[in-house]
Amino acid sequence: MKIAFLADPLSGFKIYKDSTFAMMREAARRGHEIYAFEQRDMALELGVVSAEVRRIHLTGEQDAWYRADEARDLRLSSFDAIIERKDPPFDMEYVYGTYLLELAEKQGARVFNRPSAIRDHNEKLAIGQFSQFTSPTLVTSSEKRLRAFHAQHGDVIFKPLDGMGGTGIFRVKHDAMNLGAIIETLSDNGKRTIMVQKYIPEIVKGDKRILVIGGKPVPFALARIPQGSEVRGNLAAGGIGVAQPITERDREIAEALGPLLAERGLLLVGLDVIGDFLTEVNVTSPTCFQEITDQTGFDVAAMFIDAVELATGK
Missing domain, CATH: 3.30.1490.20 (ATP-grasp fold, A domain)
Structure with a gap:
């Protein structure tokens, strides 16, 4: 299978914790061809969406972790799967990118997550559809x-x-x-x-990231615990990530939302839960694959690539 990752520059990856790298590594381990491109590499010309794409070869090294072939302009529909992994900000450039990907879908491309579904699910506002689970x-x-x-x-x-x-x-x-x-x-x-x-006072026990893949929850969440006087548990804000089995309430929320979101074209979702309450629905580039795998042994990337293979029939 040929899998192309739309991502931010590979040179900026911290591969010891990057979820996109974990996806690439698992796909390569299975013998799939890995390609990468950035949003600025895409173009629409004569009605066809293409991109300047490079095939990526993983080296197994820590620093020079990949080798890239020369860029080629290829139709996005020529790939078996396009994995959308561009980080926010979700600005108009991001939206334009989803429009191009949606046109590529009409030409036969398979894009995960579906571009229209990403647009329709603002990561904060989407919880309004599930108010029975929110504070x-x-x-x-x-x-x-x-x-x-x-x-x-x-x-x-x-x-x-x-x-x-x-x-x-x-x-x-x-x-x-x-x-x-x-x-x-x-x-x-x-x-x-x-x-x-x-x-929600339970934030002191962590802002839990619950990954839902193909409509099914990963059995472990990453509780991102605020440090010191900080109220934010986000890892980027200094929170410490502790993997733990999902609770009955976590599972209730994930199993209620998972199949519905998967049906809408969201193969990978990161639900944020504090205590018993849903706080965000992350659909752009959910993370925490490696933290969960490293601490529990559960291979999140394998579950994700399984879902991609199932969705594409490859």
Whole structure:
């Protein structure tokens, strides 16, 4: 099988923890051909979507971990699978990329996750479809509504709708310290829509990443535990990742959402759960493969490539 990965520059990969690298390594181990390209390498010309693609050979070394062939301009439909692994920000360039991938689908390409499904599932807002699993949440640009929500719940978390890695997240307690400044900054004085949620005290035990592949949950989650006075558990914000078996509640959430999201074209989803509550639905480039595998022995990348093979019939 020929698998092309749409990813950020390979030179920036930290292969000891990178989930895309884990996917590539498992695919190569099975004898599949691995290719890579960046979003800027794509083009639409004469109605055909192609990209400047390089075949990648894994060397097994830590630093010079890959060798790349000369770039070739190939139709995306010539691959058996396209794996979309570009990291956010989910800006208009990202959206344009999904439009090109969607056109490639119409020409026969198989893209995972489906481009239209990525667009339709904002990683913060998607939880609104599953409010039975969420803590009290408000999405608005109205300062009046945001202040009223804080007055009602007392201890809340503000976050932008387009952030990643914990950026732009603020906790405001009952004393309302800096409430006005935070609302003004995040909402750009009422011009930008933001989210506020009731604070979930169980964050001290970790912000759990539950991976769902082909509609089925990985049996272990990675609890990303905040350190010191930090309220964010994100690994990028200094959180420590501890793998643990998923709880009954974790499984309930994953099994309720998994088949539905898979049917919509989301082969790989990262559900974020704090305590008993769903907080995000990650669909762009969910991570934590290697942390879970290293700590538990469960091969997440193998489960993912199994799902790709099943989906493509290869």
